[in-house]
Amino acid sequence: MTVRIIRKFDDEVLRSKAKEVKKIDESIKKLITDMVDTMYEAEGVGLAAPQIGILKKVAVIDVGDGIMHLINPVIIEEEGEEINVEGCLSFPGVFGEVKRAAKVIVEAQDLTGEKQIIKGSGLLARALQHEIDHLNGIVFIDKAIRFIDS
Numbered sequence: 001m002t003v004r005i006i007r008k009f010d011d012e013v014l015r016s017k018a019k020e021v022k023k024i025d026e027s028i029k030k031l032i033t034d035m036v037d038t039m040y041e042a043e044g045v046g047l048a049a050p051q052i053g054i055l056k057k058v059a060v061i062d063v064g065d066g067i068m069h070l071i072n073p074v075i076i077e078e079e080g081e082e083i084n085v086e087g088c089l090s091f092p093g094v095f096g097e098v099k100r101a102a103k104v105i106v107e108a109q110d111l112t113g114e115k116q117i118i119k120g121s122g123l124l125a126r127a128l129q130h131e132i133d134h135l136n137g138i139v140f141i142d143k144a145i146r147f148i149d150s
């Protein structure tokens with residue numbers, strides 16, 4: 001088990017765009033394994049590679065229905081809107097209300113390179129949008145309409 005250091009607050013890597021993964025090789029598989037370990041250790045529901053300092057389009061999510069490995073994820077459809085409270089492992093102690101699409105459809109590759117279609121609503125839709133934002137150098141505090149005192 002390898003838990004990596006989570007980059008926080010003003011770390012500029014959090015504001016940088018991740019690059020597309022061209023080949024799913026052993027280094028990508030190891031990266032994903034480490035990200036899963038790191039996310040569970042920190043008790044998060046999602047983690048994007050830039051949060052551990054790696055600018056690759058990789059994210060992992062587990063909102064309680066099992067682990068999802070997302071390589072090169074893109075939102076291909078979104079519907080509705082919903083405001084809810086969000087936090088982030090890179091901003092411990094910070095919570096804010098963020099307006100997101102209520103439902104999204106995401107296309108991503110899995111560990112085998114196969115394209116998968118993920119339909120999400122509720123917490124999963126929110127996590128997908130939050131993690132994909134990370135891959136584009138966007139963090140939730142940029143989008144928060146109101147911060148909540150914790």
Ligand code: ZN
Binds near residue numbers: 087088130
């Ligand atoms: Zn985050």
